[in-house]
Amino acid sequence: MERELISKKDLLELMGISYGQLYRWKRKQLIPEEWFIRKSTFTGQETFFPKDMILARIDRIMNMKEDLSLDELAGKLSPYQTDLSLSKHELMERNIVSEVSINRHSTPAQLNGQETYAFELLLYLFATDQLLSGGEISLIESDLLMETLRNHFPSYEGKPCELLFMRKMGVSMFALAAAPSALHFDAGVKIVARLQLAELAEQLRSKLN
Amino acid sequence: MDNQSRPALKLVGTSASNGGVFGQVKITGECEFRGDLDCGRLACTGSVAVRGGLTAAAIKLTGTCGVETDLVSGEIGGTGELKVKGGLRSEKVRLSGHLAVDKDAELGDAVLRGAIVCGGLLSADRLDLGLFGPSSVGELGGGRLRVRRSRMGALKNLVSSGGAASLKAGTIEGDQVELQYTEADVVKGGDIVIGPGCKIGRVEYSRELRVDSRAQVGQRVRI
CATH class of the missing domain: 1.10.1660 (Multidrug-efflux Transporter Regulator; Chain: A; Domain 2)
Incomplete structure (x- = not known):
C-alpha cells in the first residue's frame, strides 16, 4: 500500500x-x-x-x-500511552474491536466488566481484530497471535516493531521484528500481513481520544 | 533513580570500569568503560573511552572522549576531542576542538570551535561554528546557522598543510543561514548570507539572499 x-x-x-x-x-x-x-x-x-x-x-x-x-x-x-484503559462496554460502544475478538480473548472478569483493558491489551486486540476481520487469519490463529504479542511485545519497551504473519505450505506463523528491518524469506513463504505496531497504536489512540 | 543509588565515582591514573549507573564521575588520567555509562556530571581530564553508550546530565571535557555507540547529554563543554561512533544528542554544547559523530548530531544551542566531522545530519536550534580545520557534514539543518572561519583558522592555513579550514556539506537548511568557506550542493532557507570562499550549487531562499563577491553560487531561486 x-x-x-x-x-x-x-x-x-x-x-x-x-x-x-x-x-x-x-x-x-x-x-x-x-x-x-x-x-x-x-x-x-x-x-x-x-x-x-x-x-x-x-x-x-x-x-x-x-x-x-x-x-x-x-x-x-509516545504511541504506547499507558494510562489509558477501557471497559468492555466502552470498547463495544466505540466499535473499536469486534465482539468476536473481545469474547474470545478476554478474561471472565473483563467480560463482566470488573476489569478494564489496559492500553497494551487494547493494542493487541486491535491488531488481532484487524487481521481477523480482514479475513487474513482464522480464529485459531488469532489465539496464537494474542499469545505472541503478550509474550514478546513488552520486551520491545516501546521501541518500534512490526508484526509479520506468514504462511508456507499451509503452516502459519507470526513474528515480531524490530522496525525498520529487512527480512528475507525463501520463495515458498508468503507474507500475508505486515503491520507496524507503532502505527496501529497511533490509529488506536485517535479512536480512543 | 534517586541520588542515593547513584554513587560518585573518582578515577585517577590508568583504570578501567565495567560502566554502570553513577552520580558524579570524575576522571583524571585514562579510563576505559567496558559497557554503558549512565551518570550525572562527568568531568574528564585526560582520556576516556566508553565501549557502549554514554548518558550524562553534563560533560566537562579536557582531553579526549570516545563513545562506541550513542551519546546523550544535557550539556557538553570543554576542550579536546569528542568522537562518537553512534548518534549525539545534547541541548547545549560549548566545545573547542574536534567533534566527530558517525551518525546524526542533534543539538540545541551549539557553539563549536575547531573541526567537525559528522556522517549524518547535524541539526541545531542555534549553531555557531568557528572553523579551524577541514570539516564535513552530511547535512546541516536548524534554526539559526552560522559558519565562519575563525581568525586563527585563517592564520593556521598559512603555516600548516593539514587542509584548509573549510566546511563541506550536502544540503544546508535553516531559517537564518550565514556561511563562510563552505562548499555545499544546496542551501535552503529564509534569510541567507553567503560569505567569502563559498561554493554553492543551488540556493533556495524565501526572504533575503546576500552573496559576497568572493563566493560562487550556481543557481539562485526565490521560493
Whole structure:
C-alpha cells in the first residue's frame, strides 16, 4: 500500500512552521525518526513524510505546546500511552474491536466488566481484530497471535516493531521484528500481513481520544 | 533513580570500569568503560573511552572522549576531542576542538570551535561554528546557522598543510543561514548570507539572499 507523502518544503509551507521548529521537535522526539523518508528528486535529496500522520502530529504539537513544555509533550505523544484503559462496554460502544475478538480473548472478569483493558491489551486486540476481520487469519490463529504479542511485545519497551504473519505450505506463523528491518524469506513463504505496531497504536489512540 | 543509588565515582591514573549507573564521575588520567555509562556530571581530564553508550546530565571535557555507540547529554563543554561512533544528542554544547559523530548530531544551542566531522545530519536550534580545520557534514539543518572561519583558522592555513579550514556539506537548511568557506550542493532557507570562499550549487531562499563577491553560487531561486 503506497501512502501519500509530503515533501519537507511543502510541509513547512502548509503548516507555517520553520526549519528550526521541525528539527527541534525531531530532537525532542516528538516526531519519530522513521517518518523522515529520504528520496532522490531532480534537485537532489529531499526529505518526505507520510502526509496524514505528520499533519495530524504537527497539529497536536501546535495545539498542545501552549500549555506544555516540549519535554512534557514528548511523553504525551509516545504511541504506547499507558494510562489509558477501557471497559468492555466502552470498547463495544466505540466499535473499536469486534465482539468476536473481545469474547474470545478476554478474561471472565473483563467480560463482566470488573476489569478494564489496559492500553497494551487494547493494542493487541486491535491488531488481532484487524487481521481477523480482514479475513487474513482464522480464529485459531488469532489465539496464537494474542499469545505472541503478550509474550514478546513488552520486551520491545516501546521501541518500534512490526508484526509479520506468514504462511508456507499451509503452516502459519507470526513474528515480531524490530522496525525498520529487512527480512528475507525463501520463495515458498508468503507474507500475508505486515503491520507496524507503532502505527496501529497511533490509529488506536485517535479512536480512543 | 534517586541520588542515593547513584554513587560518585573518582578515577585517577590508568583504570578501567565495567560502566554502570553513577552520580558524579570524575576522571583524571585514562579510563576505559567496558559497557554503558549512565551518570550525572562527568568531568574528564585526560582520556576516556566508553565501549557502549554514554548518558550524562553534563560533560566537562579536557582531553579526549570516545563513545562506541550513542551519546546523550544535557550539556557538553570543554576542550579536546569528542568522537562518537553512534548518534549525539545534547541541548547545549560549548566545545573547542574536534567533534566527530558517525551518525546524526542533534543539538540545541551549539557553539563549536575547531573541526567537525559528522556522517549524518547535524541539526541545531542555534549553531555557531568557528572553523579551524577541514570539516564535513552530511547535512546541516536548524534554526539559526552560522559558519565562519575563525581568525586563527585563517592564520593556521598559512603555516600548516593539514587542509584548509573549510566546511563541506550536502544540503544546508535553516531559517537564518550565514556561511563562510563552505562548499555545499544546496542551501535552503529564509534569510541567507553567503560569505567569502563559498561554493554553492543551488540556493533556495524565501526572504533575503546576500552573496559576497568572493563566493560562487550556481543557481539562485526565490521560493
